Amino acid sequence: MAIILNGALHGELAVSYLYTRLKFQWNSKDYGLFTGILFSVDILGTIAAVTIFTKCLGFDDSFLGIVGLTGSVVGNMVYAFAPNGFIFYLGIFCDFFRIATYVATRSIMAKLVPPDELGQSNSVFGVCEAITPVIFGPLYTTIYNYTIQFFPGMYFLVTTAMKILVSSCLYICIYWLRLKKDVKSRHTLAIARTTKTKHWEKVKKKGTNLWIIPTQTMKQKLQ
Secondary structure, three states: OHHHHHHHHHHHHHHHHHHHHHHHOOHHHHHHHHHHHHHHHHHHHHHHHHHHHHHOOOOOOOOHHHHHHHOOOHHHHHHHHHOHHHHHHHHHHHOOHHHHHHHHHHHHHHHHOOOOHOOOHHHHHHHHHHHHHHHHHHHHHHHHHHHHOOOOOHHHHHHHHHHHHHHHHHHHHHHHHHHHHHHHHHHHHHHHHHHHHHHHEEEEEEEEEEEEEEEEHHHHHHH
């Protein structure tokens, strides 16, 4: 997922200057100002997302990724159909949490991969991220060249389609993780019901889910 997002980012950067020069008659100074504001907002958005959603509100990483992707999709639509430079700038603030999506996908990968395979996964991840500019740069350039006559912002819609695909994958991850957690909780509860109550301690009760851990006596018996 992060590879697609990273590739889309590099692909957009490969043709964005050409797009703004064609549509808004920007020069290198105008585009440099835009990218400076864009990256500054990215930093602020990442800090705000991690601080507010993860630290303060305690939301799951998948939720953080979906928030970032939703805003990013809206931002890309603004970029694609912006009639002037001012509206194009507004897309930056719609895309406020886009970098938080990369953080979320990294975190999800770390949770899904077994600990003994995490190093290998990060290595593959890094290699794939390194080659994405080689693939997505020419791809976006080709798309831009083919659509420049009738809709030069088409490559933003391509990015939107990719992000919707990633959003779908994140939804699946959320469902799978919650299902796995629920099955584990039910399994633990079933064991507790077949064991004498004195060997267990109740540590948390939330709704209909009962969370329990074995006491020292039960641990000795299990050994």
